[in-house]
Amino acid sequence: MTARAQVGPSPVGGGPAVSLTANELIVLQRAAQGETYAAIAHDLGYAEKSVTKMALRLNRKLGASNITHAVFLACQAGLLDGKPRRHGDHAGFAAHQYRGEEPCEACWEGERAYRRDRKATRKAALSDGA
Structure with missing residues (x-):
């Protein structure tokens, strides 16, 4: 297959x-x-x-x-x-926006995961520094 x-x-x-x-x-x-x-x-x-x-x-x-x-x-x-398009992550989400398109569901999910990771990283940095 x-x-x-x-x-x-x-x-x-x-x-x-x-x-x-x-x-x-x-x-x-x-x-x-x-x-x-x-x-x-x-x-x-x-x-x-x-x-x-x-x-x-x-x-x-x-x-x-x-x-x-x-x-x-x-x-x-x-x-x-010859340039594969990014898809399903933060860069794919940003590419949709740059092209003036509504991001697809895969890219929205990738963006949500990116934001969750960034938030967790900031939270961990704050708790380590305190």
């Missing part, structure tokens, strides 16, 4: 994170490089129909009308620029 990867907020509105499998991400990256489904399938050891179905799932997950649109949306979301 392929491990799922959280790749950041949805490019269609800052909603929940888009969860892509490692193979879906490879198909997206290879399509962005202009490779055909047949070439991608051959390199991955899949049937061309399997890669076509992966591309259709990518379109649905990203809210795209075709693979070219999916690549465009992925580029806008920073999924293909």
Whole structure:
């Protein structure tokens, strides 16, 4: 089974994170490089129909009308620029705010954990110094 990867907020509105499998991400990256489904399938050891179905799932997950649109949306979301987006922690929360988006639930939870840790650290420092 392929491990799922959280790749950041949805490019269609800052909603929940888009969860892509490692193979879906490879198909997206290879399509962005202009490779055909047949070439991608051959390199991955899949049937061309399997890669076509992966591309259709990518379109649905990203809210795209075709693979070219999916690549465009992925580029806008920073999924293909080689810089992984922070997600699910304080930095991910801050990145959402910087981009003017409503933080997703994972990033809210990461921010709450960060604030709890900071508060505990300050409390421990005060009790050690007293």
